[in-house]
Amino acid sequence: MGLSYAEENYLKAILKLSGSPDGTVSTNAIAAQLDTSAASVTDMLKKLSDKELITYQRYKGASLTDDGQRIATTLVRKHRLWEVFLVQSLGMTWDEVHEIAEELEHIQSDRLIDRLDHFLGHPKFDPHGDPIPNAQGKYTLRAQIPLSELKPGQEGIVIGVREDETSFLKHLNEKGLTLGKSIKVITNDDYDNTLSLQVEGHELNLSGKVARNIMIKTT
Amino acid sequence: MGLSYAEENYLKAILKLSGSPDGTVSTNAIAAQLDTSAASVTDMLKKLSDKELITYQRYKGASLTDDGQRIATTLVRKHRLWEVFLVQSLGMTWDEVHEIAEELEHIQSDRLIDRLDHFLGHPKFDPHGDPIPNAQGKYTLRAQIPLSELKPGQEGIVIGVREDETSFLKHLNEKGLTLGKSIKVITNDDYDNTLSLQVEGHELNLSGKVARNIMIKTT
DNA sequence: AGCTCAATTTAGAGTAATCTAAAAAATATT
């Protein structure tokens, strides 16, 4: 029997937040990620723990079990494959696909996803530059560095973003800072990483907050 | 604010069942269609009535309002477009797409559906031969007659099925009776419409129950 | 070691969707 959308969203949130060593995630971090109350999170952590998808001890945080990790990774795979479909096949823009994929990722059918993956040509990255896990849960890592950490004079290519909210991506569209663009840093403020850079002949100013969410492959 | 999946499924069921003159549908008919209890149906009819998506009087059945009709028709459009996608683009078979489309139809995004429609080339019929409403809710009707009503000697082409359950469609696959096939009736039992017919050189026997769910365009 | 405060959990409650069993209304039969 499958999981509910809510259970799946929690697993995905825990995976996203568990970058740390042992991968333990706090109740409040999950609540913030899912924009829900800490009390709701506690309830759900008990349920997921009963189903052995996470390990959880009161007051000690949660981490994914192997089963939980596998399920969460599959959700990420589905989310990102659908995003590729929406952009590549349907011609939607990178700023409008995340919310839709947030629903599509819950469609239940392994066969569907394998077919979709095949149809799309086994893409390795989604429209935001995030890696797509394969059917075995493995994915490609790339050397990348936040734009905010580049020194004046350094050059590179935009290969990803760390944030997929519509407002952020629309902002980048307006600045012309989309995937694949070549950039060169002119100045980078020591204090708050306010940047000026060169993109396709134009000069551009960016806040440190924005620059920290743009990932660069240096050239 | 959007409707829940349950509310949408009820609207779709009412549309499907309201072929009659005024289009009034009984509580039990809906319960049977959705495989749920009559008590649950009554609860939901009250809710949909409050939202003015149906007209409903106790003990008198329900019918769609214009708003309800519009929403239900859009759901049918989405369901059938997704079925076309699954078969045409992903190469799935007509017997495995209905259940998946039952979920996909609830994805919320008008823009997505318009893009999908465009991507698929504005198809007029789904993989079961059912017409696909356009964005305005209009669809093409075709002259068709149940195979069970053909007389011995009559010929035609399979242009649709009235039932999209997997088991039924798999049965047709085994018999080689798929969309587009040419058939010729040899015998048709007066009492129960047990048929024998000619398909691609082979002779085939069908129960009346099956024959009543296969739609033919006579030639 | 004890105190303080933030993080977390528990308590209690609400909404949505569903069920079974009992009551009421409508329809069919005699």
Added chain:
DNA sequence: AATATTTTTTAGATTACTCTAAATTGAGCT
């Protein structure tokens, strides 16, 4: 017209998910 049967509704519960407010726990600081 009265009675029997079927259909539909109501009553009362259950499960899943969520919330706010109150209680508890644990970690950091004197």
